Amino acid sequence: MNLTLTHALWRYRGFILGSVKREFQARYRNSLLGAAWTVLQPLAMITVYTVVFAELMRTRLPGMDSPYAYSIFLCAGLLTWGLFGEILQRGQTVFLDNGNMIKKLNFPRICLPAITVINALVNFSITFFIFLAFLALTHTFPGWIILYALPILLVQVAFATGLGIIAGVLNVFFRDVGQFVNILLQFWFWFTPIIYSATTLPAAVRPWMDLNPMAPLAQAYQGIFLYGQTPHWGTIWPVAVLALALCMIALLLFRRRSGEMVDEL
Amino acid sequence: MGDIRVSGLGKAYKQYPGQWSRLAEWIVPVGNPRHIEHWVLRDIDFHLRAGEAVGIVGANGAGKSTLLKILAGTVRPSCGKIEIGGRVAAMLELGMGFHPDFTGRQNAVMGGQLLGLSLEDIARLMPQIEAFAEIGEYIDQPVRTYSSGMQMRLAFSVATAQRPDILIVDEALSVGDSYFQHKSFERIRAFRREGTTLLIVSHDRYAIQTVCDRAILMEAGRIRMQGDPIEVLDYYNALMAEHNHQRIRQEVLPDGRLTTISGTSEASIVDVRLLNQHDRSADTVEVGEPLRLLVRIRANSALPRLVLGFLIKDRLGQAIYGINTHRLEQPLVHLAAGDEATYCFSFPARLGKGSYSVSLSLSREDSHIDKNYEWRDNALIFHVFNTGKEDFVGTSWLGANVIVTRHS
Numbered sequence: 001m002n003l004t005l006t007h008a009l010w011r012y013r014g015f016i017l018g019s020v021k022r023e024f025q026a027r028y029r030n031s032l033l034g035a036a037w038t039v040l041q042p043l044a045m046i047t048v049y050t051v052v053f054a055e056l057m058r059t060r061l062p063g064m065d066s067p068y069a070y071s072i073f074l075c076a077g078l079l080t081w082g083l084f085g086e087i088l089q090r091g092q093t094v095f096l097d098n099g100n101m102i103k104k105l106n107f108p109r110i111c112l113p114a115i116t117v118i119n120a121l122v123n124f125s126i127t128f129f130i131f132l133a134f135l136a137l138t139h140t141f142p143g144w145i146i147l148y149a150l151p152i153l154l155v156q157v158a159f160a161t162g163l164g165i166i167a168g169v170l171n172v173f174f175r176d177v178g179q180f181v182n183i184l185l186q187f188w189f190w191f192t193p194i195i196y197s198a199t200t201l202p203a204a205v206r207p208w209m210d211l212n213p214m215a216p217l218a219q220a221y222q223g224i225f226l227y228g229q230t231p232h233w234g235t236i237w238p239v240a241v242l243a244l245a246l247c248m249i250a251l252l253l254f255r256r257r258s259g260e261m262v263d264e265l
Numbered sequence: 266m267g268d269i270r271v272s273g274l275g276k277a278y279k280q281y282p283g284q285w286s287r288l289a290e291w292i293v294p295v296g297n298p299r300h301i302e303h304w305v306l307r308d309i310d311f312h313l314r315a316g317e318a319v320g321i322v323g324a325n326g327a328g329k330s331t332l333l334k335i336l337a338g339t340v341r342p343s344c345g346k347i348e349i350g351g352r353v354a355a356m357l358e359l360g361m362g363f364h365p366d367f368t369g370r371q372n373a374v375m376g377g378q379l380l381g382l383s384l385e386d387i388a389r390l391m392p393q394i395e396a397f398a399e400i401g402e403y404i405d406q407p408v409r410t411y412s413s414g415m416q417m418r419l420a421f422s423v424a425t426a427q428r429p430d431i432l433i434v435d436e437a438l439s440v441g442d443s444y445f446q447h448k449s450f451e452r453i454r455a456f457r458r459e460g461t462t463l464l465i466v467s468h469d470r471y472a473i474q475t476v477c478d479r480a481i482l483m484e485a486g487r488i489r490m491q492g493d494p495i496e497v498l499d500y501y502n503a504l505m506a507e508h509n510h511q512r513i514r515q516e517v518l519p520d521g522r523l524t525t526i527s528g529t530s531e532a533s534i535v536d537v538r539l540l541n542q543h544d545r546s547a548d549t550v551e552v553g554e555p556l557r558l559l560v561r562i563r564a565n566s567a568l569p570r571l572v573l574g575f576l577i578k579d580r581l582g583q584a585i586y587g588i589n590t591h592r593l594e595q596p597l598v599h600l601a602a603g604d605e606a607t608y609c610f611s612f613p614a615r616l617g618k619g620s621y622s623v624s625l626s627l628s629r630e631d632s633h634i635d636k637n638y639e640w641r642d643n644a645l646i647f648h649v650f651n652t653g654k655e656d657f658v659g660t661s662w663l664g665a666n667v668i669v670t671r672h673s
Contacts, residue, residue, distance in 0.1 A: 015378040022375065026366050029407075104362035106338030106355065107379045173291075174284060259341035263278050 005251065008108035015107070019115045024122060042079070042127035046134055049074050061197060061226075068138045069226060075131050076221040077194035080153070083124040084160045084214065085185055090116045091164020092171050092181050099265035109258050113165050117157065135225070142228040152220045152231060155240045159213065162246025169253050172261050192218050213239045266351040267315030267430045267462040269336065274309035274345030276331055277302040302343075305331050306486045309345065315430075318453075318463035320473035320494060322501050323483035329466045332483070333357060333435045336464065351430025351462075354380055356420055365409035369400065369419050372408055376423040390426040397448075398422040414442060421449055431462045450476060470498055474582045495582045496523040499642040503527030528639035532571060532627045535605070536561040537644050539623070550614045552651045552662050558610040562627060564600040571597040571638070572631065573608050576624045577616075579660050585621065586612075591631045615662040616649045623647070 009016065028034045050071040061069050094112045095102065102109060135141040170177040192214045193201075201209065209215050216235035223229035279300040281287040286299040306328045313319055321329045334340040336347065337355035363372045373394055377387040395404055398418040403411060411419070425432065432453065453476060457463060467473055473480055473494050480497035482490040484504070490497055496515070503513050503525050513527040538559045541547040547556060560573060574589025590596050590608070597606060622643045629636035654662060 012378070014384055015375065018375060018378055018384075022364075022367055022371050025371075026364075029366075101362035101364075103334075103339055104357045105376075105379050106353070173287060176284075260279075262340050 005108070005110050005255075008110060009114055012108055012111050016111050016114050016118065019111075020118045020122060023115070023119055038123065038126045039130060042130045045078075046071060046075055046131065049078075062199070064226070066140060068140055072135065072140060072226050073197070073222050074195065075134075076225040077192070077218040079124070079127055079131055080156060080221050081189060081192065081194055081214070081218065082127070083120055083153075084156055085189075086120040086123065087117055087157065087160035088164045088167065088181065088185065090120065091161070092167035092178050094164075094168045095172050095261060095265070096168075096178075102262055102265055109261070110254065113161065113168060116164070117161050121157070142225055145224055145228050145230070148231055149221060149224050152217055152224075152236065155236060155243050156214075156217050158247055159239065159243035162243060162248075162250040165250035165254055166246065169250075169257050169261065172264050173257070188212075188214065191215075193222075194218055197222075213242055267460055268348070268350040269311075269313040269431065269462060269464070270346075270348040271312070271336075272310050272346050274306060274332075274335065274347065275304060275343050276306040276328075276335060276340065277304045277343045279303075304486055306335070306342075308487055311481065311488065311491065313462050313464065315350070315462055316457060316460045317479065318457055318465070318477045320477035320480045321464070321466045321483060322468070322473065322480055322498065323489075324505070327483040328486040329483055330357070330435055333433050333464065333466055337433050349431065352381065353431045353433060354424045354429035355433040355435075356424050357433070357435045363408045363416060363420070366407050368407055369398075369404040369411070373404075373419060373423050376420070377426065380424070380427075380429075382427065386427070394419075394422045394426050397426075397452075399445075414445070418445055421445075425449075425452055425456070428456050428459055428461055430460075431464070432456060434463070434465045434467075436466055436468070446472075470582065473498065493523070496525070498582065499523075499525040503640055503642070524644065525642040526639065528627065528637045530639065531566045531568060532562055532564045532600075532638035534560060534625055534627065534639055534641055534644065535563050537623070537625060539645055539647055547647055549648045549650055550616075552614065552616065552618075552649060552654045553664075554614045556612060556614050558608075558612075558623065560608045560610075560625060562606055562608070564602060564604045566602045568600040568629070568638070569598065570629050571600055571606075572626075572628050574626045574628070575610065576626075578622050578624065580620050583660075585616065585660055589626070589628075589631065614649060615664070617657065617660045617662060618649055618651050619660070620646060620648045 024035075028037055031037060033040070050068060053070045053074065054067045061073055064070075066072075091113055094116050095109070098112050102112075132141070132146075167177055167181050171181075191209075191212055193209070198206070198209055198215065198219060216232070216239060220231035220236060223231060280303050281290070281300045290299045309332065311319075321332065323329050331340060333355070334357055335342050336349065337353060337357055339355075339357065362376075364375070367375070370391075373391070374384070374387050377390070378384070382390070398404070398415075398421075400411070400415050400418055403415060404419075408416065408419075434453075450472065453461075453463060457476075463476070465473070465477065477494050479491060480494040481488055482497050482501050482504075489504075490500055500513065500515060504527075513525065515523045515525050517523060536559075539547045539550075540557045540559060541550065542555050547554075550556060558575060560575070562571075562573060564571065572589050572591040574587060574591075576587035577585045579585055588610075600606075623645050624640070624642045625644045626640045627638040628640075629638070651657075654664075
């Protein structure tokens with residue numbers, strides 16, 4: 001079954017890549033600095049966190065003396081969460097936003113979430129490159145160990161894509177899903193150790209944290225970029241299985257409902 | 266290639282009493298369905314051969330657009346089978362799903378990619394797309410700044426940049442100005458000569474009559490009639506004027522053509538004859554020959570007022586001349602049931618070569634929409650020959666003179 005979908009994606013690759021490019025261009029048309037904004041935004045974010053938390057508030061992580069430690073900790077979790085959040089949020093509205101096109105043109109609908117995911121990845125790559133440059137400039141670059149971030153990213157993207165498509169399809173039929181996902185994301189963000197370290201949580205809460213699939217991913221990034229640690233693969237693979245399951249459910253749901261979807265748009 | 270075969274096609278939309286019942290149906294898939302099926306298309310069967318042009322007519326909500334959407338592949342049918350041979354280009358409503366923030370050029374590229382063209386193909390076709398759309402500098406402006414006519418121009422140019430095996434057009438062309446309409450139909454005709462199958466929805470009688478080989482009349486989601494465009498359109502016209510007490514029937518004339526008769530039958534046409542100057546029945550008429558149209562009518566019930574009108578149409582169904590006794594200020598008033606009357610219209614046949622039909626209407630007022638006693642399309646047919654006058658083109662003989670002055 002997935003062969004036909006993969007085949008459709010391949011056949012329409014020109015359209016998918018073209019759409020990614022057009023969306024990227026469209027975002028900065030009518031702006032003087034153009035694509036520079038893609039770089040300026042994460043740059044501003046990293047600067048603000050460094051200045052506010054590291055310099056003004058003197059936030060220090062236990063056992064770390066570097067003034068940049070907290071910024072690195074923050075960025076490692078925040079930037080990757082941004083990728084997750086963007087895929088999920090854009091994914092849940094992808095069919096609604098493109099309703100006009102879906103109603104008028106005959107093309108494999110699976111292209112639409114593909115465009116969303118690739119778009120998010122492009123944005124993330126730019127941001128992430130800035131982050132790496134920041135690490136290099138502050139002499140805190142952890143070395144080749146950062147390649148371990150790739151499998152973690154893969155798991156996270158798969159997780160977000162599966163969840164995004166499920167939310168996207170459901171949202172066409174039940175608009176409540178969109179509202180719910182937005183609220184869920186807020187809670188989820190603060191329930192994931194991104195701003196704070198999991199070790200600072202009271203012991204009573206920690207077992208609950210283990211139920212959050214985003215927590216081991218965030219901790220893995222922080223481990224790689226701040227401490228140069230290999231991820232605890234034992235905590236990652238259950239998330240990978242879950243991500244795979246979500247993708248399967250997403251495809252099943254999509255195939256069952258994509259015909260009916262047009263009637264509701 | 267280019268064939269379309271549709272059998273037993275139907276489309277139902279699910280209507281739920283509320284969102285909760287939809288959720289209940291999703292979660293508990295067993296038991297009675299909690300939705301009502303609202304059928305918008307039912308029992309659609311037809312076969313289009315490659316190169317055929319078919320027009321779909323019908324009132325709003327008859328299911329024409331849904332049918333085209335299913336054929337174009339955007340809407341999935343609820344039942345039935347469709348076989349489509351070849352590449353389909355479809356223009357459903359305006360703009361072909363253009364993205365308002367992208368430029369016309371970007372949208373053209375995207376549209377081309379979705380039609381299955383490669384970037385090289387699109388780059389090669391782009392100058393031609395631009396030239397055909399004739400929107401000038403606007404091609405590099407966002408589509409939201411376009412007028413509806415400009416969107417249509419671009420959409421049509423993209424959809425038809427490469428000859429498709431099947432072209433589906435829904436109304437869209439009616440948005441364009443007459444210049445562009447003309448140009449589009451020219452292109453459609455050229456495609457047809459090369460074998461493209463055309464399926465078009467239009468309220469423009471002229472477009473369907475001149476372009477299509479066949480017409481399909483849809484009513485309330487079903488095919489009511491299909492056949493020769495003029496016959497179908499006449500029937501549709503009668504259907505449009507249909508009121509409570511009207512009946513519509515079609516009869517085959519001696520020459521094989523269909524005549525459509527509609528109306529309340531409160532008055533009827535008993536006899537109609539076209540006579541030439543020798544008082545002989547005029548099947549064939551010489552250009553400029555004086556003619557008399559004799560119509561005998563009967564009132565089948567008491568009528569306050571009666572107007573008889575006739576309309577001469579050419580081979581394509583275009584109106585050439587029409588007049589009625591209201592405009593000629595000779596309406597009949599206060600007729601009793603059983604009253605009869607004979608009308609004699611006389612006029613010279615200042616017509617061009619070809620065949621013409623005469624339609625008749627019996628109504629209370631100027632228009633038959635108001636109160637239609639009887640409307641009879643193709644009541645008779647006659648042919649005009651030109652042996653006496655200079656050879657000319659067109660449907661009207663204006664008998665031009667010429668004075669040539671030479672300057673040296």
